[in-house]
Amino acid sequence: MIAITAALAAGSLTLTACGSRDDDGGSSNGDKTTVVIGVDAPLTGDLSALGLGIKNSADLAAKTANKKEYVKGVEFKIEALDDQAQPSVGQQNAQKFISNKDVLGVVGPLNSSVSQQMQKPFNDAGLTQVSPANTGTELTQGDGWKTGDSVRQFKTFFRTATTDEIQGAFAADYLYNQAKLKKVYLIDDQKTYGAGLAASFKANFTKFGGQIVGTDHINPDDRDFNAVVAKIKKTGAEALYYGGEYPAAGPLSQQLKDSGQNIPLMGGDGIYSGEFPKLNKKAEGDLATSVGKPVEQLDSAKAFIKDYEAAGYEDAYEAYGGLTYDATWSIIEAVKLAVEGNDGKVPSEGRKAVLDAMAKVKFDGVTGTISFDEFGDTTNHTMTAYKVKNNAWAPEFSGEPKLG
Known part of the structure; x- marks a missing residue:
C-alpha cells in the first residue's frame, strides 16, 4: 500500500x-x-x-x-x-x-x-x-x-x-486448513488493493476446496452496511472475507455481529491497525493477515x-x-x-x-x-495471521503460504 x-x-x-x-x-x-x-x-x-x-x-x-x-x-x-x-x-x-x-x-x-x-x-x-x-x-x-x-x-x-498474490493465498490457507472454515462470503471495496486481495483469496480458497457462498462490492466511504449484512445472513457463511481497509471494515464487522451473525470478518494488512478494534465494539475473534512476523517477536x-x-x-x-x-x-x-x-x-x-x-x-x-528480486519485490514472503483478543490484535500463526 x-x-x-x-x-x-x-x-x-x-x-x-x-x-x-x-x-x-x-x-x-x-x-x-x-x-x-x-x-x-x-x-x-x-x-x-x-x-x-x-x-x-x-x-x-x-x-x-x-x-x-x-x-x-x-x-x-x-x-x-x-x-x-x-x-x-x-x-x-x-x-x-x-x-x-x-x-x-x-x-x-x-x-x-x-x-x-x-x-x-x-x-x-x-x-x-x-x-x-x-x-x-x-x-x-x-x-x-x-x-x-x-x-x-x-x-x-x-x-x-x-504481494496480494501471496497474502491472499496465505489467508485462504489459514482460513481453510487451520481455522477449518469452508464457506465464505466475499466483499471488496473496488479499490486496487481490496479487489486484488479478494481475487487472490477467492482463487486460492476455491482451489483448496472452499466455497464462496456470495460476493459483493461496497463503497469504502459508506458506513451503513445493513443491506449487504442481510444478504450474508441468508447464505450460511462461516466467515466474511473483506478486501479493503479498516475505516469501513470496522463498522461492517460490527453490523454483521449486531445482526446476530457470530462469524469472523477476515481481511488483509489494510485492516491490521490498532484503529480497527476502536471502530468495532464487537471485533473479538476477527482476523487479519500482515507481512512478516510480528516485529515485537x-x-x-x-x-x-x-x-x-x-x-x-x-x-x-x-x-x-x-x-x-x-x-x-x-x-x-x-x-x-x-x-x-x-x-x-x-x-x-x-x-x-x-x-x-x-x-x-x-x-x-x-x-x-x-533484498529485492527481478521484479523489485521483496524476497521475504513470511506472513502472519492475527486475531482480535481482548480488543487488540494478537498473533496466531506465522509462515509462508501454501498455494491452493
Whole structure:
C-alpha cells in the first residue's frame, strides 16, 4: 500500500535553503551533502494512523543513519507529503519530489491505487521508489501475473511489502486448513488493493476446496452496511472475507455481529491497525493477515522498537513501521553504495547511481533480511495471521503460504 523517494540531481543544481550548490550533486551543508528522502503517505483523513506511522518510521531511519554517520559526508533529511489516500494528490506529490533535485529516493505510498499514479512519473525521472505497504501484484509484475506471464513494469519501483498474490493465498490457507472454515462470503471495496486481495483469496480458497457462498462490492466511504449484512445472513457463511481497509471494515464487522451473525470478518494488512478494534465494539475473534512476523517477536526489531519509543513520537508505528524503516534504509544503503563507488562523494547523477545500486542492496533489517528480486519485490514472503483478543490484535500463526 505504500512507497519511498530519494534522489540526487543529474547535471546542475539550483541553490536551496539547506545549503549552497555542490558540484557533485545534492546540497552542501557545511562539510556534508544533504540527501533528501521523500515520504508519501496519508497524513490526514481516515487512514492517517497508518500514514503517520510510516512518516515517523522513515524519520527514525534517517536520524539513525545521521547519528551513526552511516554514510560519510552525507546528511539525510526526510520530506513528507500528505497524499490524503487520493491518487490525484499522490501524482501531484510525485512531481514535487521529482522537481526537488536533492531527492534521491521516495518511500511510500500506502495505497496501491495512489502508487499507480506515481510509478510512471518516478520511472520517467529515474527516481527510486520503495513502498512499505503497496501489495497490488500488478504494480511490479503487470496484469500478466494472473496467467504466469509476469513482466516488470517500472525499473524504479521496489517494495518491502509482499504481494496480494501471496497474502491472499496465505489467508485462504489459514482460513481453510487451520481455522477449518469452508464457506465464505466475499466483499471488496473496488479499490486496487481490496479487489486484488479478494481475487487472490477467492482463487486460492476455491482451489483448496472452499466455497464462496456470495460476493459483493461496497463503497469504502459508506458506513451503513445493513443491506449487504442481510444478504450474508441468508447464505450460511462461516466467515466474511473483506478486501479493503479498516475505516469501513470496522463498522461492517460490527453490523454483521449486531445482526446476530457470530462469524469472523477476515481481511488483509489494510485492516491490521490498532484503529480497527476502536471502530468495532464487537471485533473479538476477527482476523487479519500482515507481512512478516510480528516485529515485537523479532530480535532484529528490538532496537527499532526501543528507539521509536525513545524518540517520543505521538503516533504508534502501526502495521508498516518496521517495513517503512527497512524501505528507508534500503535507500540509505543504495546511497552508501553510490558514494563508495564515487570516491566518497555523492555522484552528480545521484538518482541514476542510487537506482543502479538498488539491485545490490541486501542487509539485515528490522523485519528480516532485505533484498529485492527481478521484479523489485521483496524476497521475504513470511506472513502472519492475527486475531482480535481482548480488543487488540494478537498473533496466531506465522509462515509462508501454501498455494491452493
